Amino acid sequence: MCRSIKTLREPYAEVVTDADIQAAALQYVRKISGFRTPAAHNAAAFDAAVASVAEATAVLLGQLVVRGGGAARTGADHAAASAGTTESGAHRDR
Template sequence: MCRNIRVLHNFEPPATDDEIEAAAIQYVRKVSGATLPSAANEEAFDEAVRVVTAATRTLLDSLVTKAPPRDREVEAAKAKARAAERYGPRGSTSA
């Protein structure tokens, strides 16, 4: 239904408003069980996304860490390496 929600804290540059809203949409989709709300539920869905987006921004702005900021490209490379180890290289087929 939706991709995993990604860690947004402690990156340089910080998470963008678009990334935070995308995470909120993913969360609301998962909780509601719907990728797209019906017309009857669209207003409630949109309000939930707005509230979760605001709460996520408040959380990210309030968190404190002593760890150095993570690099998005380095973290993406680590995730690809973990996936390749777990699932094998892309495009390979087993007989």
């Protein structure tokens, strides 16, 4: 659909940052709305849509399980895994 939106799950992206998710959400909303930058009277709806798409994307990536791997990781998850803990501070089973 939109070539500037990159795949954000493993193995295509080992670490996904909030900025990656936000950029993909923005590109998606720009594509479907037809606006690069909305007029002032549409800005609130545009910004709300970007926030909703970003939230849904984060939930999706957090729930996906890739065969031969685990759940897709966000930047915070990757840092926690490197430290041997999850975002909540609990140790992961290795």
